[in-house]
Structure formats: structure tokens, C-alpha cells
Amino acid sequence: MKDDKLKYEIKERHNIIHVPNGDFIYNYVTEHQNSTRFGLVFDIKKDQGTTNYRYQVLYNSTANFNGTDSYSTHIVSIARGIDEAIVKFANGDPNIKAEFDLDLKDFPKLGFEGYQDYIASANGPSVFFVVSMVIFINMLSNIVSEKETKVRYSMEMMGLKRSVYWTSWAIVYFIFFFINAFSTVIFGKLFGYTFFTKTDFMVLLLLFFLFGLAMGSMAIFITTLVNKVKLSVLIGISILIIGFMFNSIFGNDILCYLFWSDSISQNWRKAFSYLIPFFNFSKAFVDIKNKASSTYNVATTMISEGEGYTWEDLSSKPETAYSNFEDTNLDYMEPTSYTFYYLLFNIFLYFILALYFDNIIPNIYGNRKPFYYFLLPSYWKNKNIYINERSWVKNILNKYPSKINIKNLDDDVQEHYKYTCEKSNKDPVKIVNLRKIYGAGKSRKIAVRNTCLSMGKGKVLALLGQNGAGKSTTMNIISGLSPPTGGDILVYNKSVRKYPEAVQSELGICPQEDILFKDLTAIEHLRLYSGLKGAEDSVELEELLINRLKSVQLYTVRNARSKTYSGGMKRRLSMIIATIGDPRVILLDEPTTGMDPVNRRYVWRFVEEFKKDRCILLTTHSMEEADALGDDICIMSRGFVKAIGNSIHLKNKFGNGYRISVLVDSENMENLKAVASQMVPGIHLADDSAGALIYDLSYQQANYIPKFVKYLDENPDHYVNSWGMSQTTLEEVFLNVIHEDSKRKFKDKKEELKKEE
Numbered sequence: 001m002k003d004d005k006l007k008y009e010i011k012e013r014h015n016i017i018h019v020p021n022g023d024f025i026y027n028y029v030t031e032h033q034n035s036t037r038f039g040l041v042f043d044i045k046k047d048q049g050t051t052n053y054r055y056q057v058l059y060n061s062t063a064n065f066n067g068t069d070s071y072s073t074h075i076v077s078i079a080r081g082i083d084e085a086i087v088k089f090a091n092g093d094p095n096i097k098a099e100f101d102l103d104l105k106d107f108p109k110l111g112f113e114g115y116q117d118y119i120a121s122a123n124g125p126s127v128f129f130v131v132s133m134v135i136f137i138n139m140l141s142n143i144v145s146e147k148e149t150k151v152r153y154s155m156e157m158m159g160l161k162r163s164v165y166w167t168s169w170a171i172v173y174f175i176f177f178f179i180n181a182f183s184t185v186i187f188g189k190l191f192g193y194t195f196f197t198k199t200d201f202m203v204l205l206l207l208f209f210l211f212g213l214a215m216g217s218m219a220i221f222i223t224t225l226v227n228k229v230k231l232s233v234l235i236g237i238s239i240l241i242i243g244f245m246f247n248s249i250f251g252n253d254i255l256c257y258l259f260w261s262d263s264i265s266q267n268w269r270k271a272f273s274y275l276i277p278f279f280n281f282s283k284a285f286v287d288i289k290n291k292a293s294s295t296y297n298v299a300t301t302m303i304s305e306g307e308g309y310t311w312e313d314l315s316s317k318p319e320t321a322y323s324n325f326e327d328t329n330l331d332y333m334e335p336t337s338y339t340f341y342y343l344l345f346n347i348f349l350y351f352i353l354a355l356y357f358d359n360i361i362p363n364i365y366g367n368r369k370p371f372y373y374f375l376l377p378s379y380w381k382n383k384n385i386y387i388n389e390r391s392w393v394k395n396i397l398n399k400y401p402s403k404i405n406i407k408n409l410d411d412d413v414q415e416h417y418k419y420t421c422e423k424s425n426k427d428p429v430k431i432v433n434l435r436k437i438y439g440a441g442k443s444r445k446i447a448v449r450n451t452c453l454s455m456g457k458g459k460v461l462a463l464l465g466q467n468g469a470g471k472s473t474t475m476n477i478i479s480g481l482s483p484p485t486g487g488d489i490l491v492y493n494k495s496v497r498k499y500p501e502a503v504q505s506e507l508g509i510c511p512q513e514d515i516l517f518k519d520l521t522a523i524e525h526l527r528l529y530s531g532l533k534g535a536e537d538s539v540e541l542e543e544l545l546i547n548r549l550k551s552v553q554l555y556t557v558r559n560a561r562s563k564t565y566s567g568g569m570k571r572r573l574s575m576i577i578a579t580i581g582d583p584r585v586i587l588l589d590e591p592t593t594g595m596d597p598v599n600r601r602y603v604w605r606f607v608e609e610f611k612k613d614r615c616i617l618l619t620t621h622s623m624e625e626a627d628a629l630g631d632d633i634c635i636m637s638r639g640f641v642k643a644i645g646n647s648i649h650l651k652n653k654f655g656n657g658y659r660i661s662v663l664v665d666s667e668n669m670e671n672l673k674a675v676a677s678q679m680v681p682g683i684h685l686a687d688d689s690a691g692a693l694i695y696d697l698s699y700q701q702a703n704y705i706p707k708f709v710k711y712l713d714e715n716p717d718h719y720v721n722s723w724g725m726s727q728t729t730l731e732e733v734f735l736n737v738i739h740e741d742s743k744r745k746f747k748d749k750k751e752e753l754k755k756e757e
């Protein structure tokens with residue numbers, strides 16, 4: 001019945017259509033929502049010569065912008081116009097008696113659908129941009145955290161190549177962005193958004209995937225510029241906010257397409273296309289949206305469905321662009337496929353910039369390559385990394401002459417200096433005139449001053465020194481992390497200055513801080529580092545790793561994550577990581593810090609066995625450890641090597657000889673002092689407090705010791721309650737050397753200044 005009525009022939013006059021009855025209007029406006037502003041239904045009744053004019057005004061309240069609510073001026077105007085017309089019509093006719101009866105009624109309404117679809121399409125460039133930004137910020141924090149925690153440098157020292165490092169991150173995020181793109185498209189389709197349902201699957205997948213990769217590439221580039229996680233996340237959030245605002249504005253087709261008109265310089269458009277992935281994303285999104293999504297017509301307040309976007313549409317310029325720009329020239333408009341090419345360009349641009357900046361921006365240790373490094377022939381050529389040691393020593397001495405006065409050094413240090421530079425010296429590790437200066441101007445700090453050291457095979461060289469003496473700096477330079485300011489180090493005929501990566505392949509390093517992956521177990525760490533060192537998976541390798549774990553008592557916790565380990569356990573794990581891959585040189589920076597005495601002894605035993613055919617450089621603050629492990633002990637102070645030799649030699653040279661402690665009653669103290677002075681001429685009383693007399697005897701006084709000891713033992717005068725004797729400890733040696741050095745400090749400073757002038 002409704003359809004029959006709609007077949008009525010519509011005659012339009014002055015924008016007014018005459019229809020047969022009120023039901024027709026009701027049915028029509030129900031079928032054609034928001035196409036009619038008013039309906040008027042007249043009900044004219046004649047009764048005994050009186051004509052009653054009754055009418056009803058139907059209005060459309062769905063579009064308030066028309067002002068068609070019941071109190072609007074439009075309705076008042078219409079009612080007044082009709083009333084006037086009736087009055088005019090009735091005026092002068094005695095048969096017509098007009099009675100006015102006005103009835104107001106709203107149009108019937110249907111449930112309104114399609115708003116969420118419209119909103120998704122209109123705000124898509126900013127909404128879907130944010131989805132990829134979550135991964136973008138995650139990338140920034142994850143990659144920079146590997147720099148901040150030094151995990152990355154630890155892996156590089158263990159042989160990880162930078163190209164492999166970046167490729168592995170690229171693969172991880174390639175997968176993340178693919179999953180993200182795929183699920184965005186699938187969920188878009190499931191939710192029934194016409195942008196997704198009416199667009200070719202591959203077009204959508206490509207758009208979201210390329211955009212994700214472009215943002216990922218940009219993230220990798222940013223990570224090369226920052227070393228702190230907090231800063232990287234701050235940058236990520238700033239880009240998120242800027243991008244969101246940018247896309248909210250330029251994701252609108254009118255503003256977006258203006259970039260392809262002659263109202264804006266094309267240089268701006270090109271710069272944005274080549275550099276800003278989210279600008280390209282907006283353009284492609286708008287192109288697709290205009291063809292595929294349902295659109296809301298403001299004039300008719302109607303939603304009209306899009307025709308759909310196919311793969312072929314990629315190569316054509318968006319036609320809808322022109323319909324909105326009748327007066328604007330869009331001569332520069334490009335097909336959507338160009339936008340995809342720009343995204344590809346963004347991916348390669350940022351990835352290549354990342355690789356380049358990663359080499360030229362100083363890392364946290366200040367290491368970097370010159371900005372023209374890729375122009376150097378050595379970068380491309382297969383280089384001979386082995387250096388003739390004789391010419392190397394000569395070159396280094398010429399190029400980096402000593403800035404300190406060698407003659408002022410201790411005899412042994414001078415001897416060692418000469419030995420290191422001798423032609424006949426075949427030691428595998430030689431450090432010649434090594435110098436390191438941090439900072440400049442007022443913050444200039446000389447950390448290492450012309451150190452010359454030689455390390456022999458099968459030996460442990462223990463470096464002792466106060467905090468800030470320059471031990472870790474020396475280690476960082478050997479491991480290729482920190483560049484030397486002067487001098488060089490030769491490791492198995494490879495120069496650290498020239499080929500740090502080649503030197504790293506010889507090294508096993510246990511850094512001062514534990515650089516562990518908190519979610520990996522002990523055995524996984526060992527497997528990872530074995531892999532980085534190029535070891536093949538095999539039963540023998542697994543057995544070796546198990547034995548290493550057993551040797552430092554970590555076997556029982558091998559499958560627990562490292563974050564659950566105590567400080568000492570982490571230290572032991574770091575220690576055995578340094579031994580993975582059978583390195584010929586091992587650097588142990590305070591390997592037993594925080595370890596209990598029992599476990600420390602396991603580590604010592606392991607080092608003792610492991611040092612065979614290897615060079616081990618060990619720094620420690622434990623004199624006991626240096627005494628137990630060090631074949632040679634080197635004491636550093638203020639960047640100088642102050643003493644070198646084996647433990648006994650150092651004790652003889654710098655020690656106080658022997659120490660005798662005697663417990664006496666207070667009334668006998670003076671008597672015993674007199675006896676001691678008489679029996680040992682020149683005996684030095686170190687302390688006489690708390691009822692004990694403590695005497696230091698030099699090695700020259702050793703002849704008097706038997707007689708004095710006999711007296712104390714026999715105790716003929718009954719002065720002695722008890723007594724004991726000990727030889728000098730390494731700690732005393734250390735304190736004496738440091739004490740001597742602090743006296744020289746002022747003189748050295750003056751000399752150094754003179755030399756540098």
C-alpha cells in the first residue's frame with residue numbers, strides 16, 4: 001500500500017509538492033529521511049455554511065541547523081503565512097467563516113546508522129596513526145635501553161656485528177608491524193567500517209604495513225641519537241602528539257589536498273613526502289577513504305555509500321579530489337601509488353641514516369668513526385689486520401711520545417717500560433704510551449698517563465688502584481669501547497686503535513657492572529654468547545657450558561632467570577661469560593665484588609686453572625685476591641703506573657718487613673720498650689695503645705729478629721703476656737705506594753703542565 005502511494009505523480013511548484021494525503025507524507029519522509037523540511041496537512045470541514053480550516057504542520061527536527069524545532073522562527077513563519085493566506089482567502093466572503101486550528105507534529109524518525117563508520121573514516125589518519133605509534137615508542141625504549149644498560153656493547157665486545165644487530169631488530173619489528181597491519185585490517189573489516197570493507201585487502205595491508213615500517217625505521221634512526229631511555233620515550237611521545245595533531249588537521253581531505261594545489265609551494269609538499277611518514281599515511285588514507293567510505297552529506301544530512309577502492313585505483317589520481325576543489329587548481333595531484341613509493345623511500349632513508357649515524361655519533365664511551373668513514377679505502381677493502389710489532393712500537397713511540405718524565409718513575413716501572421718496547425718482547429699484549437683524557441677545558445681529566453704494560457701468556461696481571469686510578473678506563477680502551485687519546489695497544493698483533501673489532505674477537509670481558517638480560521637464564525646467556533662467538537651447537541659445547549656453570553656453583557640455578565639471582569651469582573655468571581668462545585685474552589674488571597668468601601674461592605680456583613695459555617688482566621680492590629691470583633701486580637695511582645712486580649718483590653720493596661705485636665700489662669710497658677730498643681736498634685713502634693705494643697721491623701733489621709723472638713718466647717722478665725708476628729701484607733704495600741704518590745702529586749702536576757706547554 002505504501003509503495004502504491006509512492007507511485008503518485010509528484011508535481012513540484014515553488015519547491016512545494018502537492019501530495020494526496022497525510023499518510024503519503026508520513027510514508028515518504030520515513031522512506032526518504034532528511035530530504036523534506038516541512039509537511040502541511042489540511043483538514044478543511046464545512047458545517048452549516050461555515051468552513052473550518054484546520055491544518056497540521058509536520059516538521060523535521062533531526063537537522064537542528066535548519067532551525068526546524070517547534071519553537072523555531074521557520075514554523076512560526078509558516079503558520080503565520082498560512083493563516084494570512086486563509087484570512088485573505090476568506091476575507092469578504094460571507095459564506096466562509098474561518099476557524100484556525102494549528103497542530104504541530106515532528107516527522108517520523110528511523111534509527112540513524114553509520115555515524116561510527118563516518119567517524120572512523122573522518123578521523124582515521126590520526127586514529128590509525130596512533131596504533132603504529134605504540135610500537136614506535138616501544139622500539140625507542142627497547143633499543144635505547146640496550147645502550148643505556150650497555151648490553152649492546154657487551155654483545156659487540158663478544159663479537160656481535162653492528163649489521164647483524166640492526167638486522168635482528170629490523171626482523172623483530174618487521175614481524176610486529178606486519179601483525180599490527182594484518183590485525184588492523186581484519187578488525188576494521190570485522191567491525192564493518194566501510195573504509196575497510198569496501199577496500200581491497202592488499203591495498204590496506206600494504207598501507208598499514210609500509211607506514212609501520214617507515215615509522216619503525218624512523219625509530220631506529222632516533223635511537224642512534226640518544227643514549228637515555230627517558231629521553232627516547234619523551235621524543236617518542238612528542239612525535240606522537242605532533243603527528244596526532246598534524247594528522248587531525250591534514251587528515252581532512254580539503255586541507256590534505258591543498259598540498260597538491262598551487263596554493264602551497266610544492267617544495268613543502270616534497271619535503272613532507274620525503275621526510276614525514278605520517279604525512280604520506282594521511283594522503284593515502286584520504287585517497288582511499290574518499291572512494292571507499294560512506295560519506296555524510298551535510299546539505300541533505302544523508303549518509304551515502306562509497307563505491308569501493310580496488311588495487312587498480314592505486315595508479316590513478318583520486319577523482320573525488322577535484323569535486324571538492326572547483327576553484328582550486330590541483331595540477332600537482334599524484335596517484336596514490338606515489339604515496340606508497342614515498343613510504344618506501346622513508347623506510348630506506350631512515351634505515352640508512354640510522355646505520356650512518358650509529359657509526360659517527362659517539363657512543364657512551366665516546367667511541368665513533370670519522371664522518372667520512374665510508375670513503376676510506378680500508379672500509380671497503382679486505383684489510384690485513386695483522387701488524388708487525390717492531391714497526392708498531394716504533395711508530396707509536398714517534399707518534400705519541402711520552403708526556404711524563406719516565407725517569408721519575410719507580411725503577412721497576414722504568415724497567416717494565418723498556419721491556420714492553422723491546423724488540424725481543426714476544427708477549428701477546430702490549431700497551432704502549434697509553435693516554436686517556438676525558439673532557440676539555442675546566443672539566444678536562446687525565447685518566448691514564450702514558451701507561452706501558454706487557455702481559456705474558458699464562459699469566460694474570462692484577463691491576464690495583466684507588467677509585468678513579470684509571471683501571472677501568474685502561475680496560476675499556478683494551479676492549480675497544482673507549483678510544484685512546486694517545487698511544488695504542490697491540491693484542492696478538494692487532495691494533496686496538498686501528499681494528500678494535502679484530503681485537504675484540506680475541507677478548508673475553510667481564511665488565512664492572514653485570515650486563516645481563518634479566519629474562520634469560522644462566523644457560524641461555526652462555527648459549528647466546530657462544531652463538532655470538534660463532535660456536536656451533538653441539539653436545540660438546542653443551543657439556544663445556546655445564547662444566548663452566550658447575551665450576552662457579554651456578555649449575556643448580558642454571559634454569560632460573562638472571563633477575564632472580566643475588567649480586568654474587570650475577571657476578572659469577574658475568575665471569576664465566578667472559579670465558580665463552582675460548583678467548584686468548586680475558587679482562588676481568590672486579591670479578592668478585594659482592595661475592596662471599598666461599599664462592600670467591602671457587603672463582604679463584606677457576607681463574608687459576610683457566611689462565612693456562614691465556615693472558616688475564618684483572619682489576620680488584622681485594623688485596624687478598626691480587627695476592628692469590630696475580631702473577632704480576634701493578635699498582636696505579638692518578639693514571640700513573642706506580643709499582644709493578646710479583647707479590648713477594650713488592651712486599652720486599654715497599655712493605656714494612658715484619659710486624660711484631662706484644663701484649664703487656666701497663667706497668668711493664670716502658671720496661672719492654674727499653675728491652676726492644678736495646679735488642680733491635682732503630683726498632684719502629686707503630687702503636688702502643690690498648691695494652692699492645694706493635695713494632696714494625698724492616699728487612700734490614702731481620703738479623704735482630706731471632707734474638708728478639710727468643711726473648712719474647714722465653715719471657716725471662718715476665719713482662720710479656722702473649723705475642724705474635726706477621727709478614728707485611730699487600731695491603732700495607734698498597735698503602736705505602738699510594739702514600740708515597742700523594743707526596744709526589746704536586747711535583748708531577750707542575751712537570752706535566754710544563755711538558756704540555
Ligand SMILES: Nc1ncnc2c1ncn2[C@@H]1O[C@H](COP(=O)(O)OP(=O)(O)OP(=O)(O)O)[C@@H](O)[C@H]1O
Nearest residue numbers: 438439445447465466467468469470471472473474
Ligand atoms: N666517561 C667519563 N667521562 C669523564 N671522566 C671519566 C669518565 N670515565 C672515567 N672518568 C674519570 O677518569 C678517572 C679514571 O676512572 P676509572 O673508572 O678508570 O677509575 P677506576 O680505577 O676504574 O676506578 P674504580 O675503582 O672506582 O672503578 C676518574 O677520575 C673518573 O672520574
